[in-house]
Amino acid sequence: MSEKNLLPELAAFLYTSFNEASGRTPSERELAEHFSVSRGQIRETLAILEAMQIVERRAKSGIFLTTRTASVEALALFAKAGLPLDPVQIYEAVELRKIHEIKAAELASLRATEENFDRLRDILGRSERRLAAGEPLAEEDRDFHLEIVRATQNTVFFRVCSVYYAMGERRLPIYFADPERGKRSHAEHLQIFDAMHKRDANLSQALMSTHLQGVEGYWKGLITGHKS
Amino acid sequence: MSEKNLLPELAAFLYTSFNEASGRTPSERELAEHFSVSRGQIRETLAILEAMQIVERRAKSGIFLTTRTASVEALALFAKAGLPLDPVQIYEAVELRKIHEIKAAELASLRATEENFDRLRDILGRSERRLAAGEPLAEEDRDFHLEIVRATQNTVFFRVCSVYYAMGERRLPIYFADPERGKRSHAEHLQIFDAMHKRDANLSQALMSTHLQGVEGYWKGLITGHKS
DNA sequence: TTTGGCAATCTGGTCCAACCAGATTTCAGC
């Protein structure tokens, strides 16, 4: 099949070929043949999938999909593989993102270093130039939000939050296809930056909160609208 | 060596045998011999470790420890393996836990079902009996806190938070060795439960906040005190 | 027809022996 990143592809395949009734997926040997790789290769990938609690391997029985996978890693993986995401879980992940980032804005406004501000300025500059050139925003949005989390100086926090953005990877270009959305988002980013630079924790938090309403609304519309 | 849960043992071994200068660990073949398992076994485990960003495998070169591993999964894994935890990262993880659980208390007080309350009552009952019998609390604490997160009805949130508790697994018996601490903790749990049952989100949140101050203080003391 | 039980088959778990090609190390020759 492909050659790299067997992980998302295998995950995708498992979810398109498992037995609806039992939850059982094709055997290791079948998977190996399907992907034209060795069984060891498959087992290595399955070990990761199992560690992510996406899959359960039962000795001498088979490989079974976890009844209801619910971790941001899993969601990110599925998104990367182009798999349809469970609307409920997207909603849950977005809620968690809100929890994280609103708090991050507060903490960052208190702890951000000049280095953080420099990077944020750089990111905002890039956004500005792209918008001026009529290009859609893309990774600038992710960079901005992640830099704020980084500015909390909490590396564990940062790692955890990083996972979300793989999830939105395929959605961002769609989200920013509308130029108005890009402009509005950028304007809000500027406001947040100012509030943080003034070390106004409450304002930063409030602005981030309203900013994320937009994102939440987008995903919500996506969910209630059509699924696929 | 052992026979099950190679993951934590391997992680532990890597961290006690890597080359300080280069960060390089023993080769797969050496590891296989050390643990008396096959190379495939080692590779499977290393794949998970790599997915966790604890380790980096460079083709034809070697296995290297990530410069600074910072994810709750990694911390939990280290704790499980009895590895010394980086004080800074413990502190970061505890901060993240506070962020999560205070918000969880708020959401749970609004969304908890009767089933959640039943389970909480059951947990509190168990705590009560253990304290009455003069036994130290243990998993009851974890169960209580996790049930609150579950009561947010956000399964992704729940999964993410579950990771913490593996981290404290070895610490809890020490923490509750002092009977007074157990009693105080239980009393606070009761207060939190009441607030949640009255659907008082603000109070729940506030009580959880002060409750977690204690935990934070404990870890902080542990950090500033001695490290090992 | 239904049921019970046994045997063939399948499955994950584990191990071993190879080969590849690039990275690393070793060491002879200058």
Next chain:
DNA sequence: GCTGAAATCTGGTTGGACCAGATTGCCAAA
């Protein structure tokens, strides 16, 4: 001491093999 080529080491990948329990299918008995 330095250089460069050869020996060695390393992860990546494959194939085959064996084990023992789980699963399945089939046939005979009720």
